[in-house]
Amino acid sequence: AGSSFLRHGYAIHMYAANKSMDGCAFCNADGDFLIVPQQGKLLITTECGKLLVPPGEIVVIPQGFRFAVDLPDGPSRGYVSEIFGTHFQLPDLGPIGANGLASARDFLSPTAWFEQVHRPGYTIVQKYGGELFTATQDFSPFNVVAWHGNYVPYKYDLSKFCPFNTVLFDHADPSVNTVLTAPTDKPGVALLDFVIFPPRWLVAENTFRPPYYHRNCMSEFMGLIYGIYEAKADGFLPGGASLHSCMTPHGPDTKTYEATISRPDANEPSRLSGTLAFMFESALIPRVCQWALDSPSRDLDYYQCWIGLKSHFSHDNGGATSEEPCRK
DSSP states (O other): OEETTTTEEEEEEEEEEOSOOOSEEEEESSOEEEEEEEESOEEEEETTEEEEEOTTEEEEEOTTOEEEEEOTTSOEEEEEEEEESSOOBOOOOGGGOSSSBSOGGGEEOOOOOOOOOEEEEEEEEEEETTEEEEEEEEEOSOOOOOOOSSOOOEEEEGGGOBOOOOSSSSOOOGGGGEEEEEEOSSTTOEEEEEEEEOSEEEOOSSOOOSOOOBOOSSEEEEEEEESOOTTOSSSOOTTOEEEEOTTOOBOOOHHHHHHHHTOTTTTSOEEEOSOEEEEEEESSOOOOOHHHHHOTTOOTTGGGGGTTOOOOOOOOTTSOOTTSOOOO
């Protein structure tokens, strides 16, 4: 959505890698990368130093930094969001106050590291305007001895996130789970939010606890790092993804819905564990690339997860009359 040339917008990518970057580095001149490994650690060398990023952590590589990725565990796969013309920041906590969600103290930046070596034929791959360009040089790009300031790559352990949720009734908006946001000039409307759904306690009374059925102005790209997503009992696997675009209705699958409403202990606290899902959420409407539309991994039967949904509304004969106001 948007354009790197206009300095406004974002892109979402999925990656798979089976070989370390040997003798080459990458640089994104278009925007910032937020990388979410789902399988396999990433050892990322940057001009500011090295970062080891296992699944369950994220890393942000700001625009213009050269970096190379090694695979210490073998093949890796995951997700990437890219934003143009702005940077990720912590969301405004508002009435939450000083503590909660992601804390600044838990974000880690590299320790300065450098190599001063002769590297004939070293290749720099630069992304500019959505295209890739290459150049060669005879020295390592990581010959930076020191750095200062706060424009730097950084990583974050998602287990450090302190989730907030309802403690009485109603299902909170997913924005309460925002780790990082790229805001727009309109308050409360994001260019891109990075939201997670981590292990947590569910304690609401008289409330349907999985995400409710909805449609809204945001486009939602969901990914699953591990476990089972609370709203999709079947068919949504780690490493997969779903896209629900602006004003497209969606919600829990039939199996999850029926299991939830049939629980006899619906008001008892329960702990959601063994799962970590995330969402890239944006007010901009994304276009899906042809590669994704033609992919053999595309789930053409996704809609069937809602087949069999039944209405469970009941009619109260003692309800409102024509002379009384109807209550919602």
